[in-house]
Amino acid sequence: MSGRAVAAGTSLVAGAETRVSRSLPRLFGSIAAVGAVLAAVPLWVGDSRVRMGVAILGLAFACYAIGFNLIFGSTGQLFLCVGALAGVGGYGTALLADRVGVPVVAALVLAALGAALVGGLLSWVAVRRSLGVIFAGIITLIFALSFENLVLGASTITGGDSGIQVSAGSGTFLRERTTAYYVMLGLVLLCLVVHGLLRRSRVGWAFRALRDDEVAAELAGVDVARYRVYAALVGSAMLGLAGGTYALIAGRVSPTTYGFAQVDVVVIVMLAFGGIGTLVGPVLGATVFTILDELLIELGQLRLLAYGVLIIVLFLWIRRGLIPTLAELVRRKPGSPPGTAPDGEPG
């Protein structure tokens, strides 16, 4: 039941099939370009603490978007628990380091592993029961809501509504805005490299095969179930690592840091901007969204309205994502026939 349906669903959001560059220099070239541009951000943001905070949060969201993109864009699993998995990383790191007394790095790694296990388990259950996109979406949404309520309810451990102070990492370079920014940027680049290498490996071929036509992929001998779970494991590890690192940098975690409305919804908007299924699209989407959100801050609640309109417009007319479409318009030489795909990586 779910086979063909899932493939149809993901090809909808992924738009046309994405070409994957096979050359390694080109892959690292595009990642390095993204890194170079983002590395220059502190130069013009300057020493405004607030703005650097926004920039760091933007990078954390870039990691979330890459992780979600790996799980949803590459293997068509609608994970509506991005915030919750990041929260497993965030609360896990904070509690392990502060309450249990595990060294900070070990706490971060353990928490990320925990997030990977939870994500992998959710994916395994969905795959084993061959749940379609919607059902997997509901199961992960249920997990996200349970996590939020657990954090709110178990207030003796998690601080409930107001959250907890994270003392691990205080007094180190993680609390210096500029170095923290570069740590987060390093994490973004790490996620990009991992995703990029995955895409051009055997695993990446399997991802694309099962996204384009799951039944055909299965018949050609691709172990669809296994690759889905792999993608969920790796993607969730990224989410947990980013959530944990952000907790150490921010020095405080609360339910809204990892809430469904605050994370998952935003990540979906970012992917609508950047293009689902592309390599650097999520980072571009996160950047554009973060800047736009700052520019529109005066609008207050009306920002939500604006994003709603944008989502409708983007998914209705520009399904490949705003940035890839614009890039194609720019790159298309005047006079060349319409619809010619640009070379290599979109975005």
Add this chain to the structure above:
Amino acid sequence: MTASILDGIVLGLQFGVLAAGLTLVYGLGGVLNLAYGQIAVVSGLVTLLTMEAGVPAVPAALIGLVAGGALGLIFDLTILQPVYRRHGEARVLLSLLLTLGAAFVIDGYLNWRYPLRGLNLRITGDPLVVFGVRMRMGSVVASGITIVVIGVLYWLFRYTRLGRAIRSVIQDEEGSRLVGIDPQLMMRLILVLSGVLAAIVAITRSMVAPVNVRAGFSLTVLGLIVTVVGGLGSIPGAFLAGLVLGIINSVASSYIGTFLSLIILLVAAAITIVIRPTGLLGVRE
């Protein structure tokens, strides 16, 4: 125990109506409407504003129902049109994303224009004793209305030509077209009906607890979970799941505490989906 089971039934009946509106639209057109909770909220707000304009509660509530139906119609005529041109899971996914956008638009506007407003229909009157338990009048009236709604739905789908036409579209869209039923028209009617059901939920719910402007998203999620547990597309399933989850929720909350009870509700839903992906009364396609 009797008290919490009765509370659960009151809650469960509302869950059922909430889910029925979602499940009908899904069953008929393969469309998931994520702005469903927002339709309920808008209807509640319209009722509130009408009452503030000096209209008595009952006509104001009727105007709220009309608002819900009208909103359903607007959805059908605008953002759902491109959705209908797709088929299968692509249709579900596009409807999900577009209605999510619509939900943001409504939420953003309401939070900006009417922050912190909420409908609270207080029904006065002495508590009524049911099975030896004193029930608040609001709960009794709300449940009475809900039971009437269920009766009307049953009659509509069982005995009227229209109901049979709609059921035939659910069973086989192509076949119903061949016997002269217009699926497009049925879909439009169902969206209006679903809007009215959302409005009924907002109004009956506000007799027990206030329904504020921010409630849209949680109403949608709750409806979605009940719908999936009951089986997508099955109205009896929606009501059965509503009752089961409602009773689980209120029994758990009176014995274990509120925050764990919601988690127990969610876990129960997850277990049902994993054991029976088609839902309690769903039919595997």
